[in-house]
Amino acid sequence: MNDRVSRRGFFVAAAAVVGAVLQDTASAGRVYDPERAGRPLPPVTAGDNDAAIQRIEKRIRCSCGCGLDVYTCRTTDFSCTYSPAMHKEVLRLAGAGKSAQQITDEFVAQYGEQALMAPPRRGFNLAGYFVPSIVVLIAGIFLTLRLRRWTRAAGATAPTPDHVPPPNASAAELERLRQELDRLSG
Amino acid sequence: MTLLGHLSLWLAFLVGLWGAITGFVGGAQGRADLQQSARHATFALFAALLVAVVSLEVAIFRHDFSLEYVAAYTSRNLPTFYLWSALYAGQKGSLLFWATVLSLFASLAQLLTSRRHRVYLPYVAAVTCLVATFFISVMLFAANPFQRLAFAPLDGSGMNPQLQNPGMVFHPPMLYLGYISITIPFAFAIGALLSKQLDTEWLTAIRKWTLVSWLFLSIGLLIGMWWAYVELGWGGYWAWDPVENAALLPWLVMTAFLHSVMIQEKRGMLKKWNLGLIIGAWLLSIFGTFLTRSGVIASVHSFTQSPVGYFFLVFLVFAAVASFTIYAIRLPLLETEAKLESMVSREASFFFNNLLLIGLAFSVLWGTLFPILSEAVRGVKITYGPATFNYVNIPLGLVLLLLTGIGPLIAWRRASVPNLRRQFAVPVTSGVFMLLILLVAGMRDLGPLLAISIGAFVFATVIQEFARGARARHRQYGESMALAVVQLLARNRRRYGGYIVHVAIVLLFVAFAGMAFKTETQATLRPGESVTLKSPYGHMYTFTHVSVSQYNQLNREITAALVDIRRDGKPIGRLRTEKRQHVDALGRPTFEPSTAVGIRSDLREDLYVVLGGLVNGTEEAVYRFTINPLVWWVWFGGFVLVIGGLIVLWPGGGSAPGAGTRRPRAQAGYAVKLEAER
Numbered sequence: 001m002n003d004r005v006s007r008r009g010f011f012v013a014a015a016a017v018v019g020a021v022l023q024d025t026a027s028a029g030r031v032y033d034p035e036r037a038g039r040p041l042p043p044v045t046a047g048d049n050d051a052a053i054q055r056i057e058k059r060i061r062c063s064c065g066c067g068l069d070v071y072t073c074r075t076t077d078f079s080c081t082y083s084p085a086m087h088k089e090v091l092r093l094a095g096a097g098k099s100a101q102q103i104t105d106e107f108v109a110q111y112g113e114q115a116l117m118a119p120p121r122r123g124f125n126l127a128g129y130f131v132p133s134i135v136v137l138i139a140g141i142f143l144t145l146r147l148r149r150w151t152r153a154a155g156a157t158a159p160t161p162d163h164v165p166p167p168n169a170s171a172a173e174l175e176r177l178r179q180e181l182d183r184l185s186g
Numbered sequence: 187m188t189l190l191g192h193l194s195l196w197l198a199f200l201v202g203l204w205g206a207i208t209g210f211v212g213g214a215q216g217r218a219d220l221q222q223s224a225r226h227a228t229f230a231l232f233a234a235l236l237v238a239v240v241s242l243e244v245a246i247f248r249h250d251f252s253l254e255y256v257a258a259y260t261s262r263n264l265p266t267f268y269l270w271s272a273l274y275a276g277q278k279g280s281l282l283f284w285a286t287v288l289s290l291f292a293s294l295a296q297l298l299t300s301r302r303h304r305v306y307l308p309y310v311a312a313v314t315c316l317v318a319t320f321f322i323s324v325m326l327f328a329a330n331p332f333q334r335l336a337f338a339p340l341d342g343s344g345m346n347p348q349l350q351n352p353g354m355v356f357h358p359p360m361l362y363l364g365y366i367s368i369t370i371p372f373a374f375a376i377g378a379l380l381s382k383q384l385d386t387e388w389l390t391a392i393r394k395w396t397l398v399s400w401l402f403l404s405i406g407l408l409i410g411m412w413w414a415y416v417e418l419g420w421g422g423y424w425a426w427d428p429v430e431n432a433a434l435l436p437w438l439v440m441t442a443f444l445h446s447v448m449i450q451e452k453r454g455m456l457k458k459w460n461l462g463l464i465i466g467a468w469l470l471s472i473f474g475t476f477l478t479r480s481g482v483i484a485s486v487h488s489f490t491q492s493p494v495g496y497f498f499l500v501f502l503v504f505a506a507v508a509s510f511t512i513y514a515i516r517l518p519l520l521e522t523e524a525k526l527e528s529m530v531s532r533e534a535s536f537f538f539n540n541l542l543l544i545g546l547a548f549s550v551l552w553g554t555l556f557p558i559l560s561e562a563v564r565g566v567k568i569t570y571g572p573a574t575f576n577y578v579n580i581p582l583g584l585v586l587l588l589l590t591g592i593g594p595l596i597a598w599r600r601a602s603v604p605n606l607r608r609q610f611a612v613p614v615t616s617g618v619f620m621l622l623i624l625l626v627a628g629m630r631d632l633g634p635l636l637a638i639s640i641g642a643f644v645f646a647t648v649i650q651e652f653a654r655g656a657r658a659r660h661r662q663y664g665e666s667m668a669l670a671v672v673q674l675l676a677r678n679r680r681r682y683g684g685y686i687v688h689v690a691i692v693l694l695f696v697a698f699a700g701m702a703f704k705t706e707t708q709a710t711l712r713p714g715e716s717v718t719l720k721s722p723y724g725h726m727y728t729f730t731h732v733s734v735s736q737y738n739q740l741n742r743e744i745t746a747a748l749v750d751i752r753r754d755g756k757p758i759g760r761l762r763t764e765k766r767q768h769v770d771a772l773g774r775p776t777f778e779p780s781t782a783v784g785i786r787s788d789l790r791e792d793l794y795v796v797l798g799g800l801v802n803g804t805e806e807a808v809y810r811f812t813i814n815p816l817v818w819w820v821w822f823g824g825f826v827l828v829i830g831g832l833i834v835l836w837p838g839g840g841s842a843p844g845a846g847t848r849r850p851r852a853q854a855g856y857a858v859k860l861e862a863e864r
Binding site (some may be wrong): 011029031032033034035036037038039040041042044048061068069071075076077079081085112113114115116117119123124125127128129131132133135136139140142144147148150151153154155178179184 | 303321322374418419420421427525526527528529533537540541542545548549552556557560563564566567569570571572573574577578579581582624708709710712713735736743744745765767778779780781796798799800801802803804805806808810
């Protein structure tokens, strides 16, 4: 009896599997030439879409030489072979319970500081972050002082109102000009 | 034809040398015969290079694979459209293209320059011939496009699929035209220095050329952004790539020049500065070429590493030393005529505008070169990525945007408090009002908040300027408001065209701010399956995988996936995204498969769909879905920028120096500054 039940169970399960496969094939049949569609890809997993994982990957540079971060590289053309491997490594480290900082530290230990998309804000790297702003600030202060000196020099040499030569116009013309300007200025 | 092309290059080299020598000697000694010879050499140089270009194009169209260049960048089945662009798809061909366009511009400069600026022309011929000769020598001695192979292959390697895009047909020529045309203002600047004619005349002579250059650079940058967006598939349009930065640098410096030149024209100030800017802009264009061609910094856009980088480095150093030596010798002749009357004046705001533009250029250059500097100083390679560029440059950019609004509101010479109050009231209110709206709407990101609020302030300044000008014309001449606006533009194209460019800058900043709210997801979908994604505006988009089809098209085998899109449950259309396997004439794969992105664009946001690939060769497809807000405004802003630039560039109607020598014009817009306000 037990044998019969288990045999029936086996056939039901087998039928279910075959049905499932057939149903799969029906909904996602094979394409004519898989080769021309690029590298076969595995299905997207929850880890691929995990925001925390993506944040980490956006801080790590892909080592393929594209200049993009791991997340952007692996989702851009889907043809890079480096970024999926680096993604798997991030997933593995995250799965091992490592924090975001520990994961990026692991990559820095392996690939050097260039593995980071942004250099850490310490030591010489601070120059990379702050030299432009400091230069602009110093130039701004210098420019302000220079302009102030120019305005003082111009003020010292400017004619006083008493010495301004009278315009070559009659009083009526001047009054008309003033009215026109008033009207224009709204 | 190949031999003809090669001989033409040698002829161009000799003619270029002759033009450079006769130009300099003729200019220095005032010998008319040598000056005339230099002028003719410029035309002959163009003719010889044109023959070389035609020879190369003929070889490309005839599929003459005995030429290494033709075999490396084309194939028998390359569409005709892209056969044209093969001329500049590779290093060697693009050098030929560069030299030819430079000789064309040099000839136009000789033909179009007015009589009163003839004093500069021998030097212009000399400098342009010298620069062209350098490019020709690089071709002859390091990168000859007419180099032959030992045997001719049956078919060529074909063009990189990413270059087989309409954007790449127009992007490099536009960028080259921008880069190359800077040589003409530079040549005039050197001419002014050597001839000691350092008043504002040389500025008048180069005004159109600087605008042409700036416009081409702008168009080149914009088309490059569009190409990166639609072709590369990473979902953005600007990545602070070294080659992108190299094109941005001269653009920033030229923008600074276009502002500071007004101060020299109106007040006789900044002579030294303006000359320095033109020389700097040209050197940066050569620096950009060096970056692109040397492979010294890795970039997705650059040509492969080659020895031409050394040529460019030597030329760059030589040109910089020579230019700044002449500049230093002439400094005593460049004293300022006028002094600044007030810190609160249009002039002062232009000084700060220039400071920020040059500061931004320095910042971009600093970031581009910092990895090399770090390696030299510490021996450690680092990556100066987009996040760092944004961190450093966004604050500078926002202050610059603010000055874009402040500058036009302040009067020339001196602004009074009542004047400032009247000018600033509406724009400041608009900016603050926008800030409050955004805060109430829940926006909390500081960068976009400031960009959009300051953008509203700048936009209001432009509207106010147009409204006041149009109202003044309406009162004075009884014109309708619409006609008054048209007349404002027609009668003072430089000023009001400039304001339109300011509007374009606002649109671009707002569009850039939109990218802060980009959202994306990846999904594996079987036919009929869907994924949803919420847009920053709160809409729920549903993407349904419809089917996968495969077919051949031109020189590629396509795998196309169709996606049905619904917004809040309502169907809004379908998108197609492709994987393309390019093949040669024998059907053999030539490159890695590339991706064609599916994009649906509207005023609010772009839906950006990338087909990653298929799961185990089935119709089950891997996608990346992205919602990019406000991208349409980048292209529209670019369009407005070009329109504004063309209005400024259009002949007549401007307030350029010398424009008033023809006939008296009706009042352009309005100009009010009462003595009583002081």
